[in-house]
Amino acid sequence: MANETYVTVRGRLTSDPEMRFTPSGAGVANFTVASNSRKFDKNTNEWVNKEAKFWRCAAWNQGKLTLAENIAEGLKKGDAVIVYAEIETRSYTTKEGENRTVDELRVESIGKDLVFSKPSPQAGTRSQPPQQNQQSRPPANDPWSTGGNQSQGNGGGWDQGTAPF
Incomplete structure (x- = not known):
């Protein structure tokens, strides 16, 4: 397709991923990633946190690809992740009749961000160099x-x- 907008978001999961299945049997994992950038304030000579952005994410199983199930089984609240996803804009009407528009991420790929954390023990052990x-x-x-x-x-x-x- 043309004109999709893809982004890479680096942040932390705000809760454990929620796994569910549609009536047709398609699996989807829903979760939220909190991302806040920092900027250097030259006046105070310190790093300042900017306001956090919360990205609602959906990852789907596709045929034999079990992305949603892998996320639900492999990630937990607080995990640092890097998400590559397409931004999807969705409009809806609230119970009060208000029209709203939200941006959500349809996850293409996700992985643990190892910059500030160590891999889990089951991820394998590193042996001494030969x-x-x-x-x-x-x-x-x-x-x-x-x-x-x-x-x-x-x-x-x-x-x-x-x-x-």
């Missing part, structure tokens, strides 16, 4: 190693000035 031995060195005829492919006698490899650009 020791420098014969097993961790590239083979002598590896054209991608820094020494180039000396066995062909043409000096190959990227470090020999043979890059195509």
Whole structure:
């Protein structure tokens, strides 16, 4: 489609995602992300928080893609996230008869923001870097190693000035 507006929002979940299913069986996870930017005040020489913006988000399962269920199972209140989504504007009428318009995000992709937090323990453990031995060195005829492919006698490899650009 044309003319969609996509944004990337960085913030924190204000509550646990709410998972529900439509009558047709489609899964959707609803949640809110609070995002507030900061600016540097040169007069006071301090960072100042700006007012928070709350983004209502909806993530849908699509066929075999279980985005909504993954969000509901993998994220919780307070998690720092980065959301890539399409802005959708929706109009509705309140019970009092007032017309309202809201912007919501239809989530395309989401992930935990690891800038200020550590990954969860079940995300895997980091092992020590390999020791420098014969097993961790590239083979002598590896054209991608820094020494180039000396066995062909043409000096190959990227470090020999043979890059195509």
